[in-house]
Amino acid sequence: MFTIRLCYFFLLFILNKSCCEEYNLYGEAGQAYALGINVGRPEQKLSVLVDTGSTTLAIASYARKDSNKYFRTENSTTIYNSGKEVRAKYSQGTWVGQLASDIVRFPSLKLIPEVRCDIALITKSHKFFMNGSGWQGLLGLAYLPVGAWGENVVVGSWLDSVEKVLNKPMSFKLKLCGVESLTNATHYGKFEMLDDSMASTSSDTMFRTPILRKRWYEVGVLSIRMSNHTNKSLNASLKSFDNNLTMDDTDNHYRDTCIKLNKEKSIVDSGTTNIRLPDSIFREVVNELRSAAQSSNILILDEFWYHGEAACWPEPQEWSLPSIAIDLLSTDADNQYFTLEIPPQNFMRVITAHNNSGESGSVSEYCYKLGLEAGGNETVLGYTAMEGLQVLFNRSAGWIGWLPSDCGPKARITGPHNFSMSLSLLCQLIKPVPDVAVSIKAAQWTLCAISIIAAAVLVYLLAPCIKMFFVRPLPRSQQISLSQAALVEQEAT
Structure with missing residues (x-):
């Protein structure tokens, strides 16, 4: 009997392991998603934010007022500190540090070997680390041009180091599940690395949007609106423009909105919490949300909608607000797009959940x-727009794939929707911003031109010396006698 029970226990254990997915991303409310990292020899266990809005692996190397956990450089036998200063500035916060390199390993990424890579050792920061944050740095996953900078310093990325060791390009996928329940503000998810060949042969249910410029993950955001909005959809609102007819005010408004969304840049950034919109579009979307809340008899002060203040209730809320629809340009054709439908459980973010019992x-x-905020002229799809979805970043092929997820809020993806003209042209997505290779080539030509000019100036300055070297001088005695005779003659007169 005991043997049967023991076998039954092991069977349940094996089934549990095989059926339950292992999640490696965790975070407290408003602190993005953190991943465990081991640095140095002997290994020091830390946590870093997974950030697609930057490039550098940056880790605190000093004790802060709110945390005594940091990377202790004096305890690592494998560290190399160059002593060169590097710095970075984010939409919120800055830091200054030193460029170093050490052994880095992510225990939850079983198929990724440990690598030696560049690390920015943060020695001073301002509004970068949140109070009580459970992380000690961030893992930048964007392209090299948006890495940390310093004088005569190039800071490499962890991703580039991994690809060099494996000798092949790699993609990565974020599966962000949001909070565990209505009564828990802790969120969880999964980060995994994929071979590019595996990423390219993914499921047919994936919707892909092109990376327009390989700096941040810049994409074409065509529209952001309420999904049950009574006005025209993107396809309907641009129909008259597409047929070369006279556009009315509504049509012009939708085209202008599309241009505004991409005026500065539109990026997918897991290191940012909210969906950040250009100021005028933020007010428009929030006004519609506020009206929908009032229609549903949900009384919330304007400070919540427009000034980022929290709203609290004695019970968890089941939101009946409409979803937010985000239209993205498709890679399949320049006249196609698909739509992310973000439910209210995403953008009505729970930040604290307490149910305490005491004497009273x-x-x-x-x-x-x-989960929305005004962003000046830029559009940022923070992790609020990614929860309840799986997002695959194929860096080498230059696209981002969106898939439904089996965890988190019930976000949806619809499409593809066809349009009979170029959406890139309509929304002015084709900008004269040079790619990385073009920038390098331009810098090489500039350096070449400067070298030619410098050589010409040098030749000009050295011309008298060169002339004296090649022109044969007169006999020394004749030079002296002639000059003396002329001087005497001049004095005599």
């Missing part, structure tokens, strides 16, 4: 913040 009875408080 039960005290409950569930606080929420709006």
Whole structure:
């Protein structure tokens, strides 16, 4: 009997291991998603944010007021510190540090070997680390041009080091699941690395958007609106423009919105919490959300909608607000797009969830913040737009794939939707911004031109010396006698 029970236990254990997915991303409310990392020899265990909005692996190397956990450089026998200063500036916060290299390993990435790579050792920061944050740095996953900088310093990325060791390009996938429940503000997810060949042969249910410029992950955001909005959809609103007819005010508004969304840049950034919109579009979307809340008899102060203040209730909220629709340019054709439908569970973000029992009875408080914010002229799809989805980043092929997920909020993807003219042209997505290779070539030509000019100036300055070297001088005695005779004659007169 005991043997049967033991076999039954092991069977349940094996089934549990095979059926339950292992998640390696965790985070507290508003702190993005962190991944465990081991650095140096002996290994020091830390946590870093997974950030597609930057490139550098940066780790704190000093104790902060709110945390005494950091990378202790004096304890690593494999570290090489160049002593060169590097720095970085983000939309929120800055840091200064030193460029070093050491052995790096991510325990949850079983198929990725440990590598020696560049690390920015943060020695001073301002508004970078959040109070009580459970992470000590960030893992930048973008392209090299948006890495940390310094004088005569190029800071390599962890991804580039991995690709060099494996001798092949790699993709990565983020599966962000959001909070565990209505009563828990901790969120979780999964980060995994894929061979580019595997990424390219992924499921047919994937929708792909092109990376327009390989700096950040810049994409073409065509429209952001309420999904049950009574106005025209993107396809309908641009129909008259497509047929070369006279556009009315509504049509002009949608085209202008498309241009505004991409005026500065539109990026996919897992290191940013909210969906950040150009100021005028932010006000427009929030006004519609506020009206929908009022129609549903949900009373929320304007400070919540427009100023980022929290709103709290004694019970967790089941939101009945409409979803937000985000239209993205498709890689399949320049006249195609697909739509991400982001449910209210994403952008009505729970930040605290308390249910405490004391002598005075039960005290409950569930606080929420709006997952939208004004961003000046830029558009940023933070992790609020990614939760409930799987997002695959194929760096070498230059596209981002979006798939439905089996965890998190019930986000949807619809499409593809066809349009009979170029959306890149309509939304002015084709900008005269040089790619990395073009920039390098331009810099080489500039350096060549400067070298030619410098050589010409040098030849001009040295011309008298060169002339004296090649012109045969007169006999020394004749030179002296002639000059003396002329001087005497001049004095005599």
